[in-house]
Amino acid sequence: MRLSKYYLPTLKEKPAHAKIISHQYSLRAGLIKQIASGIYTWLPLGLLVLKNIEDIIRDEMNKSGAIEALMPCVQPASLWRESGRYDDYGKEMLRIKDRHEEDMLFGPTHEEIATDLIRDVVKSYKDLPLCLYQIQWKFRDEVRPRYGVMRGREFLMKDAYSFDVDYEGALNSYNLMYKTYIKIFKRMGFTPIGVGADTGPIGGNLSHEFHILANTGESTLYYDNKFSELLESEDIESLKSIYAVADDMHDPETCPISQEQLNVSKGIEIGHIFYFGDKYSKPMKASVTSQDGKNVNIHMGSYGIGVSRLVGAIIEAFHDDKGIIWPEEVAPFRIGLINLQTKVTEAADKIYKALKSDEVLYDDTEGSVGVKFSRMDLIGLPWQIIVGKKAVSENIVEVKNRATGEVKEMQIEEAINHFSAK
Structure with missing residues (x-):
């Protein structure tokens, strides 16, 4: 591409409102342009980075056996009422009405849509396991959108949904996604740390956040120094069992490892995985006939990666005082x-x-x-x-x-x- 024919509006000076390096360089290098609070146009150079990140994610997800689909941004509120989440979700959800006065919403996540997608089709244990994923724009009306694409209101996300007949199968799907996420983030040049996490509004009883190490990160990570040694391991249960938590779950008095063995680093969250059993399948009546002839609720998990957030995270991890230093596989x-x-x-x-x-x-x-x-x-x-x-x-x-x-x-x-x- 000849620069004389390209659109690359760079800035000489640091924008006064941009507080962190990734936001400053995203604007200065002509990756994005702010349209409103937490909402950005992706300019040609930034879009190339976004597409390269998508390609890595798509490649590894496909290798894992997941199947790509595309679900709507706008969802009927009736599905969220069916799951019981419509009234529980706060003001982050953008609620709208169509011309017929039907309640709709701009999806902050897609568990309900994913459950509805399979419940009339998947009826037997023979149809499982199944994992569907998409790369789709979402909207959450953050109280204080900040840090550029690191915490915007509109954002691009890879979200996947696994469906299994029982807990054992669901755990296998969960572990497969854990391993897939490690591969995805390593291809981008990161050392990913999977930490035990709260399930929050998604629900469930098993969850891990994936963080990358960056001096400017919002989170403080506490993890066993053996963690990085085992990233290549195929034994995901062993990797998950190693002590690794964020600051909100670290208690110095109950920490099971010594200070000498404990690493403390700043990190940025870039992915989150959940197992939530029948939290959605039960109220939405998504069930299958098991091998022994019983009707059982489908066990589900969901797996998210902040695709647009990754652009900011990569810049935070790879930069100097002159600008961005793109890892080769994501470079525009x-x-x-x-x-x-x-x-x-x-x-x-x-x-x-x-x-x-x-x-x-x-x-x-x-x-x-x-x-x-x-x-x-x-x-x-x-x-x-x-x-x-x-x-x-x-x-x-x-x-x-x-x-x-x-x-x-x-x-x-x-x-x-x-x-x-x-």
Whole structure:
């Protein structure tokens, strides 16, 4: 993509209302534009990051055997009355009426819709287990939306719903999602920490939050230093049994591990999983015939990842004083190609044409060298190919690693081959 043909409205100065790094850089790097409190337009660069995060999630969810669907944003209140949650949910729920004066709502979550989706179709234990997921926009009318996309009112979420005939099956589904979440977050460059959590308004009796480590995180995490060693383990029950809690559930007096073994870090919540048995299937009459011929309520779980929130979390975890440092798998472009002067345009064009255009943001603008460098550092693409006067005189370009700052000279053909091979 040629920058001269792209829409990238960057800002030089830090916006006064943006208090945390991810909010500041999201605005300055041209990822988002605020439309109202907690509501944002995703600009082209930010949308590319969002889509890359979706692709990772979708890939791992599909590998787990989950099946993608798409449920409506607007839901009839009748389903929530059926489950008993309509009056319990607070002012966070945006309630509306259609032209027929029917009560509707803009979904903050989709447990009721998911239950309704299968209850007239899934009738036998032979139809289970089943896991459906979606990536869908949701709305929660937060009292104090803040921190940009980290706590907005409108947000993109991956939510999945598992259906099983009994507790044992439901626990297998839960553990599979636990393992899948570890894989998803590791692909984004994180060290994810799964901590025992309160079930809140979703309900149930088993829940884990997934946090990533970040110095600017809102949560304080207390966890056994063995946790990171076991992230590769296939034994999810062992991983879940290791001490790991957030500050609201940590009691120093009852903590089962020693101070020497206890890690304390700041973290950001990016996912939450729940097992809630028949909390929804019982009132909504979603049941199946079991193997022994009995009619039993379906056991359910739900599994959420804040997709748009992850953009902010990644920035919080990967940045420096110059800007964002995107992990390669989520970066909007892999390479920033910088043309430093008019006389090297032919060499820069050659490199651009040789590489995949959807992986390269080519700064072919007529701005100053300083502006080009600072803008490229701000938007944080993993690699920079800098085409200066040596490109003409010696057929040499500079290749910069954004994360380490390391700069290496390469022959133009060598640089092309290096990035074409990856």
